[in-house]
Amino acid sequence: MIDSAAFQGKTAKFYTLGCKLNFSETSTFARTLYNMGVHEAKKSEVADIVLINTCSVTEVADHKCRQIINRMVRQNPGAFVIVTGCYAQLESETVANIEGVNLVLGSNEKANLVQYLSDAWNKVEEVSTANGEENKKYHTVKTKDITTFQASCSRGNRTRYFLKVQDGCNYFCTYCTIPYARGFSRNPSIASLVKQAEEAVAEGGREIVLTGVNIGDFGRTTSESFLDLVKALDKVEGIERYRISSLEPDLIDDELIAYCATSKHFMPHFHIPLQSGSDEVLKLMHRHYDRALFANKINLIKEYMPNAFIGVDVMVGSRGEKPEYFEDCYNFLDALPVTQLHVFPYSERPGTSALSIPYVVDPREKKHRANRLLKLSDQKTQAFYAQHIGQEADILFEKAVRGKAMHGFTDNYIRVELSPAEAKDEYDNKIVRVRLGDFNFDKTALKAEII
Numbered sequence: 001m002i003d004s005a006a007f008q009g010k011t012a013k014f015y016t017l018g019c020k021l022n023f024s025e026t027s028t029f030a031r032t033l034y035n036m037g038v039h040e041a042k043k044s045e046v047a048d049i050v051l052i053n054t055c056s057v058t059e060v061a062d063h064k065c066r067q068i069i070n071r072m073v074r075q076n077p078g079a080f081v082i083v084t085g086c087y088a089q090l091e092s093e094t095v096a097n098i099e100g101v102n103l104v105l106g107s108n109e110k111a112n113l114v115q116y117l118s119d120a121w122n123k124v125e126e127v128s129t130a131n132g133e134e135n136k137k138y139h140t141v142k143t144k145d146i147t148t149f150q151a152s153c154s155r156g157n158r159t160r161y162f163l164k165v166q167d168g169c170n171y172f173c174t175y176c177t178i179p180y181a182r183g184f185s186r187n188p189s190i191a192s193l194v195k196q197a198e199e200a201v202a203e204g205g206r207e208i209v210l211t212g213v214n215i216g217d218f219g220r221t222t223s224e225s226f227l228d229l230v231k232a233l234d235k236v237e238g239i240e241r242y243r244i245s246s247l248e249p250d251l252i253d254d255e256l257i258a259y260c261a262t263s264k265h266f267m268p269h270f271h272i273p274l275q276s277g278s279d280e281v282l283k284l285m286h287r288h289y290d291r292a293l294f295a296n297k298i299n300l301i302k303e304y305m306p307n308a309f310i311g312v313d314v315m316v317g318s319r320g321e322k323p324e325y326f327e328d329c330y331n332f333l334d335a336l337p338v339t340q341l342h343v344f345p346y347s348e349r350p351g352t353s354a355l356s357i358p359y360v361v362d363p364r365e366k367k368h369r370a371n372r373l374l375k376l377s378d379q380k381t382q383a384f385y386a387q388h389i390g391q392e393a394d395i396l397f398e399k400a401v402r403g404k405a406m407h408g409f410t411d412n413y414i415r416v417e418l419s420p421a422e423a424k425d426e427y428d429n430k431i432v433r434v435r436l437g438d439f440n441f442d443k444t445a446l447k448a449e450i451i
Contacts, residue, residue: 002118008037013047013076015068018055020245021211022085024162025110026053027154032114047076049117054085054095056181058347062087066098073100082117084110086181089146092138106140107167107182111148146183149221153196159207159398159408159429160243161200165193165229166212170220171248173275174286174354175318175346178213185217190224190232201238206429207396208233209243216251227256234265240431241396241411246271246313250289252297261304268305269413271342272297273313277332278325281318284357291332302337309384309413310338314373317366318346319357326369334376339384339413341377343370378443385414385446388436395448399428407445408432417445 012033016026029051030040041047050072054065065087073081082103083095089106096104103120105113116139152164168183169176197208210233212218218226233242242265249272260266272294276282279290301308314333316326333341345366348355361369388410395416397408406423408416417440418427437447 002036002114003122004036004118006118006121007033010038010048011041011045012038012049012051013041013072013079014051014053015072016053017061017065017068017087018053018057018085019211020162020209021152021164021167021213022053022055024152024154024164024211025150026051027162028150028152029053029113031154036114047079050076050079050081052081052083052085054083054087056086056090056177058344059349060347062091065095069095069098069101073098080117080121082113084113086178088138089140089181090177092140096138102137104138104140106138106146108141108146108148109139111150143180143183147186149186149188151188151192151196153200153208155200155203155205159396161205161208162211163193163196163200163208164212165210166215166218169214170217171214171288172286174284174357175315175349175352177349177352180351182213185214186221187212187218189222190229193229194232194236197233197236197239201236204429205239206431207241207243208239209245211245214248214251215245216247225253226251227253227259230256230259230263230266234263239265242266243269243413244271246273248273248288249294249297254300257297257300257304267411267413268308269411270301270308271311271313274333275313275315276318276321276325277314277329278321279328281321281325281329284320284354285318286353295332295336298336298338307388307412309340311340311342312336312338313342313344315344315346316369316373317361317363319354319361320359321346321361322359330372330376333373338380340381341373343373343377345370382439382443385439385443388414389438389446391436392451393434393436394431395434396431397427397429399425405440408448410436415445416448418448418450422448422450 014026014030016023052069055061081101083101084105088095088104092104092106105116149167153161155161166187168185169179170185172179216226218229274294277291393410395408397406400406400423403420405420406418433451434448435451440447
């Protein structure tokens with residue numbers, strides 16, 4: 001039983017590292033605590049409770065997690081500190097041994113975070129071990145035993161809701177620890193997700209981003225399909241826009257592309273992880289496709305939706321990426337009609353099979369390759385934006401600080417900037433018709449003029 005009375009009037013601070021899925025889950029935790037009487041602490045205030053949701057996608061992420069935990073402990077002396085997320089799952093004992101940390105919850109346990117918090121808040125948990133009684137601050141299970149699903153449909157800081165439709169992954173790519181951190185692929189029912197979308201509408205939601213670890217694998221738990229989910233959500237009245245956060249190329253159904261092309265609510269906006277444009281490297285990574293399949297999916301999207309924004313994840317400097325393989329990747333991406341590249345330098349992860357691949361890329365060369373792809377990305381994005389100058393578009397605007405420019409996005413994810421002189425509070429979370437002008441000063445958006 002949860003004793004919510006003990007939390008009345010308490011304050012909390014939250015810190016999230018990593019992906020949109022983590023941000024969505026943290027927001028759900030915050031809302032649950034709010035319903036128990038816990039309010040978010042002001043920036044300068046010392047909180048009673050601190051929740052840190054961690055990431056472990058790279059070695060740098062691990063290091064940052066430790067830094068943030070130590071900083072939050074220092075800044076909030078006496079606070080009850082909870083650490084969850086991927087790093088907490090993979091390195092639970094290490095995290096529990098950080099001074100000031102009170103509770104560590106793995107991927108299976110975070111679904112019951114409030115119950116664990118309530119139990120630990122009221123009494124020190126003790127477990128019997130071979131050496132006698134000791135305080136156990138961390139709770140995790142092995143990957144195969146991660147079975148819970150933490151439902152989450154939460155509003156971001158701007159206009160979007162993030163609906164978690166899936167968790168975990170069965171792919172076990174050679175460079176990746178995510179399956180170990182989040183468990184095998186699992187999902188809730190379509191009916192439950194439709195209900196959450198309807199609740200978002202009731203709260204004023206206009207746009208929903210579908211999030212997960214490998215969302216194209218939706219349906220493994222319930223014998224449904226991702227296309228079934230898309231069609232069901234498309235019928236929810238009140239949601240103007242859906243965006244699909246990331247789809248593995250081998251799981252993009254041709255029928256799904258055709259459906260999105262005719263849907264009024266699913267936007268012409270795709271994010272597709274490539275990781276490498278070299279077939280040799282894709283094989284080393286144990287990816288589930290080759291670049292011919294990837295190119296086919298990109299070209300099919302463009303055939304159905306010529307103005308579609310397509311973002312692509314690409315990793316540089318992975319084990320086995322010889323110079324000629326990187327050049328293959330660069331030339332492949334240069335020729336593809338994609339809009340933006342999300343470039344990630346490869347990071348060694350303990351326990352991954354990639355460590356057995358003998359060819360190692362020098363860190364300076366890795367940085368050089370990343371910079372080349374980032375420049376290519378800027379060229380592609382700016383060329384895509386330039387094609388839309390002078391056109392009319394519908395923009396979902398985000399609330400701006402008074403006296404500052406207002407920003408929003410077109411249906412195909414072009415960032416738009418409205419001058420402070422034209423910005424109005426009434427435009428917040430509203431779809432407004434504009435004419436797209438030239439680039440803003442740093443070429444991160446197109447200027448807009450209200451029609």
